[in-house]
Amino acid sequence: MKTLVWVEHDNNHVADATLAAVTAAGKLGEVHLLVAGENCGGVADAAAKIAGVGKVHVADDAAYGHHLAENIAPLVAELMGDHDAFVAPATTTGKNVAPRVAALLDVMQISDILSVEGDKTFTRPIYAGNAIATVESADAKLVITVRGTAFEKAATEGGSGIVEAVSGPTDAGLSSFVSEEIAESDRPELTSAKIIVSGGRALGSGEKFEEVITPLADKLGAGIGASRAAVDAGYVPNDYQVGQTGKIVAPELYIAIGISGAIQHLAGMKDSKTIVAINKDEDAPIFQVADYGLVADLFKAVPELTEKL
Amino acid sequence: MKILVPVKRVIDYNVKPRVKADGSGVDLANVKMSMNPFDEISVEEAIRLKEAGKAEEIVAVSIGPAKATETLRTALAMGADRAILVETDDEVEPLAVAKILKAIVDEESPRLVITGKQAIDDDSNQTGQMLAALLGWGQGTFANTVEVEGEAITVKREIDGGLQTVKLNLPAVVTTDLRLNEPRYASLPNIMKAKSKPLDTKTPGDYGVDTTPRLTTTNVGEPPKREAGEILEDVDALVAKLKDMGVA
Ligand SMILES: Cc1cc2nc3c(=O)[nH]c(=O)nc-3n(C[C@H](O)[C@H](O)[C@H](O)COP(=O)(O)OP(=O)(O)OC[C@H]3O[C@@H](n4cnc5c(N)ncnc54)[C@H](O)[C@@H]3O)c2cc1C
Ligand SMILES: Nc1ncnc2c1ncn2[C@@H]1O[C@H](COP(=O)(O)O)[C@@H](O)[C@H]1O
Numbered sequence: 191m192k193t194l195v196w197v198e199h200d201n202n203h204v205a206d207a208t209l210a211a212v213t214a215a216g217k218l219g220e221v222h223l224l225v226a227g228e229n230c231g232g233v234a235d236a237a238a239k240i241a242g243v244g245k246v247h248v249a250d251d252a253a254y255g256h257h258l259a260e261n262i263a264p265l266v267a268e269l270m271g272d273h274d275a276f277v278a279p280a281t282t283t284g285k286n287v288a289p290r291v292a293a294l295l296d297v298m299q300i301s302d303i304l305s306v307e308g309d310k311t312f313t314r315p316i317y318a319g320n321a322i323a324t325v326e327s328a329d330a331k332l333v334i335t336v337r338g339t340a341f342e343k344a345a346t347e348g349g350s351g352i353v354e355a356v357s358g359p360t361d362a363g364l365s366s367f368v369s370e371e372i373a374e375s376d377r378p379e380l381t382s383a384k385i386i387v388s389g390g391r392a393l394g395s396g397e398k399f400e401e402v403i404t405p406l407a408d409k410l411g412a413g414i415g416a417s418r419a420a421v422d423a424g425y426v427p428n429d430y431q432v433g434q435t436g437k438i439v440a441p442e443l444y445i446a447i448g449i450s451g452a453i454q455h456l457a458g459m460k461d462s463k464t465i466v467a468i469n470k471d472e473d474a475p476i477f478q479v480a481d482y483g484l485v486a487d488l489f490k491a492v493p494e495l496t497e498k499l
Numbered sequence: 500m501k502i503l504v505p506v507k508r509v510i511d512y513n514v515k516p517r518v519k520a521d522g523s524g525v526d527l528a529n530v531k532m533s534m535n536p537f538d539e540i541s542v543e544e545a546i547r548l549k550e551a552g553k554a555e556e557i558v559a560v561s562i563g564p565a566k567a568t569e570t571l572r573t574a575l576a577m578g579a580d581r582a583i584l585v586e587t588d589d590e591v592e593p594l595a596v597a598k599i600l601k602a603i604v605d606e607e608s609p610r611l612v613i614t615g616k617q618a619i620d621d622d623s624n625q626t627g628q629m630l631a632a633l634l635g636w637g638q639g640t641f642a643n644t645v646e647v648e649g650e651a652i653t654v655k656r657e658i659d660g661g662l663q664t665v666k667l668n669l670p671a672v673v674t675t676d677l678r679l680n681e682p683r684y685a686s687l688p689n690i691m692k693a694k695s696k697p698l699d700t701k702t703p704g705d706y707g708v709d710t711t712p713r714l715t716t717t718n719v720g721e722p723p724k725r726e727a728g729e730i731l732e733d734v735d736a737l738v739a740k741l742k743d744m745g746v747a
Contacts, residue, residue: 258665259628260637282658286640289625293632298594298713301623316622317516321525324718364637368653368664385746410746418677428643428657428678435617435677443746453515460725464744466737481728482740494734499747
């Protein structure tokens with residue numbers, strides 16, 4: 191089987207999420223990559239070094255610069271004439287583009303796969319990960335998104351892919367990019383952080399979140415996450431949300447502070463290696479998945495913890 | 500402008516789903532069902548656009564069993580004007596849902612379709628994008644803010660790194676994210692009024708759509724279980740555990 195993997199990038203760097211998708215695609219067959227963007231030659235060269243990669247198709251055009259699904263999907267659909275599976279990481283870009291490709295090809299997408307069980311058989315989470323479905327596709331071509339935490343990352347060195355320029359339909363004239371608000375941060379990105387400190391509604395305000403959570407995260411070199419309630423209340427930006435409908439994370443250590451542990455939150459973090467929960471309510475559901483629990487007032491316990499580490 | 504709002508009947512988000520012992524699926528017998536939370540957000544957004552004078556009519560659509568009528572009545576009680584039930588007891592996959600919705604769009608000619616970003620049962624996150632592709636329309640997915648101005652719609656989208664703003668020509672498809680709005684509760688008088696709002700019943704066959712699944716679910720199992728661990732005495736005990744793990 192010949193697969194075409196969507197390379198997630200910002201026109202400068204290959205994003206980590208790509209590497210898990212490459213591993214998943216490798217279980218299906220030959221791995222080809224698609225680098226679509228504007229002035230993205232550097233990304234293509236880096237992508238060619240990913241272990242196990244065959245051809246790297248580069249589509250360089252202003253119309254692809256911001257990965258607008260309306261412009262990218264027809265390009266992918268055209269390239270799929272020569273591939274059997276389109277594989278994208280389940281990032282917001284992947285989730286935006288892949289279903290549009292699937293509809294153009296008249297196939298059902300298989301969303302957020304956890305494992306490859308056969309040529310056309312996969313497992314995927316449903317009901318916020320409270321059930322795992324095994325599904326088999328009857329479609330001639332496959333369109334798949336891959337859960338990043340479920341597959342090892344392919345090595346970024348050692349490959350010798352062949353870079354080849356491709357072109358296709360360009361600006362569909364349906365949409366245009368206006369602007370972006372991307373927070374620059376030195377902190378590890380949530381989906382690849384080894385340690386995550388997450389705060390919930392209990393923090394009470396953006397100032398308290400910053401005052402209590404940030405120093406602990408700094409001390410541990412951790413990424414910062416949050417529950418939906420903390421995001422909705424405006425303590426932190428939307429991209430901090432961990433959960434069923436936010437980011438799926440699986441760090442070595444996840445520290446949940448003032449988070450109750452609703453199923454929607456657990457869906458995003460319960461595959462973490464070690465979970466620590468700090469909550470003043472001993473009956474909080476978060477304790478049912480925590481390896482270590484501390485029943486305490488976070489405003490006392492967390493500063494003390496930060497100091498003693 | 501007319502707005503079409505697809506609403507799905509799903510397990511209530513407060514219920515913990517139970518996997519059936521025979522691996523055939525999730526047990527929905529006697530389980531509380533509700534409107535998919537993202538679809539409530541879609542209905543709310545459509546009503547706000549109508550209240551702002553940007554839309555004249557809101558049509559709610561559900562594809563599902565006869566009981567999905569309740570979901571449609573909820574949409575009508577919130578403020579939708581009429582509803583269409585496409586009745587079927589079969590499970591209809593996102594691709595077939597998108598095809599049925601396309602057929603309804605061809606008939607109804609709305610300028611905007613607002614879907615949820617994700618149904619909380621199948622967690623597919625694909626119907627809106629597929630519908631946009633089938634229609635050849637633009638798509639504003641994971642919407643955080645929506646602004647309609649003349650022949651265009653500006654959508655601020657929730658993306659992995661933060662927020663992205665795109666401008667789409669109308670007609671277009673928008674899919675809703677959690678921060679778009681806070682849905683209202685239907686008032687008692689509006690619930691009463693909703694009972695007399697028009698609700699048409701159709702079948703997938705009326706739209707000529709074949710709903711044969713493309714994916715066969717061969718098993719539904721439990722995820723790996725996590726055991727509750729240890730409740731620690733105090734902060735010092737936690738510090739010791741973290742040191743053991745080598746993180747401090
Ligand atoms: C469609 C949908 C999708 C959703 N998606 C997500 C998602 O992706 N991610 C997500 O997180 N949620 C999601 N939710 C929301 C989820 O259902 C919960 O509402 C949310 O996770 C609750 O956040 P919380 O734990 O911070 O707040 P709460 O449930 O209010 O919990 C606060 C906790 O803090 C504790 N506490 C209070 N004061 C203190 C103190 N001083 N010291 C210590 N502990 C204290 C309390 O005991 C309590 O357990 C979703 C909901 C819906 C309907
Ligand atoms: N059976 C259905 N009836 C009405 N709307 C649906 C149905 N299935 C999906 N949708 C819409 O598509 C959105 C995304 O669903 P999904 O792609 O299944 O995650 C939902 O939030 C609904 O707006």
